[in-house]
Amino acid sequence: MARLDLLKFMPFRLSRLAAEVSTALSGEYIEQYGIDVPQWRVLATLGFREEPCSAQFISQCTRTHKSTISRAVTELLKHKLIERVENEDDRREFRLQPTAKGTRLYEELIPRLLRREQDMLSCLSAQERKDFAAALGKIETSLDLVQTSQQAKAKAAY
Amino acid sequence: MARLDLLKFMPFRLSRLAAEVSTALSGEYIEQYGIDVPQWRVLATLGFREEPCSAQFISQCTRTHKSTISRAVTELLKHKLIERVENEDDRREFRLQPTAKGTRLYEELIPRLLRREQDMLSCLSAQERKDFAAALGKIETSLDLVQTSQQAKAKAAY
């Protein structure tokens, strides 16, 4: 009879680890600034990229449901962390970009989060970290999980 | 100015991967049998272990909130996939164990899920798989995420 040790089952381990890491991060820093995970994803995408993006683009890049992004954008607008300008070429979509306040928050948050990530990985050697990231990358690719900016653009333009 | 590419940020990658894997599994197999993730966790714990367990024990092992386990147990009882017997030594808790029907479902499900896990990891060589699991183990340990049966028992007995 086939058996399965849940504690060694990869999907379970990933789910447990992701949940733990996520609450650790959001609990300590993100909640501190009054923004939640989807809002952080919007801000992170806008902060990293130079040009303004559409909500659709953010949704595709972060693989987050468009309704979730929509609500996050509404909140960020309300708190004046981002602003949106109409797109003359296509009046269905809006160009989103961080405000000065949003950029300030972003710049405060980044070092904290990067430090957190380093803490999390500090139990691995440099080589192990590299291998771990590479393995993760292979799995992501095989699951067609990686959405490059190019692909997103291509999709956006279909 | 510090920047952060969300797509290379480990917490984000883990969250995205876990979500994808989870929906892939639950969508294709678990939903097919009308049970959801918490119910599967209960069944997996009971099926793997020989002796009956308490809900508390399952909650600790799987790091799933006790209210979630409670609801999962209620559903599984309703569908006669598990049964519970009073514990004479401590009448607060119940001993949970799979029924014949539950065991049958478990045995049908296991090979499918294991095959799925293999598919997911098939993009890695044997050595890479081993290294990946080891790295994951180190991170889990450093985050105090690993709950052994012994520890759970110790905690249960405080």
Add this chain to the structure above:
DNA sequence: GCTAGATAGTTTCACGTGCAACTATCTAAA
């Protein structure tokens, strides 16, 4: 230029989950 279908974004709804309060039971100490 019109119409059909696609797309961006919003909103309503149903549902699953964590938190906190609650009941029942157990343990330890006075």
Add this chain to the structure above:
DNA sequence: TTTAGATAGTTGCACGTGAAACTATCTAGC
């Protein structure tokens, strides 16, 4: 024996999220 505090399990509540419906706008084909 009584009482205070801990524990097992359940339930009400608030909240976040995905699916689906909806509006407005765009594109392609006629």
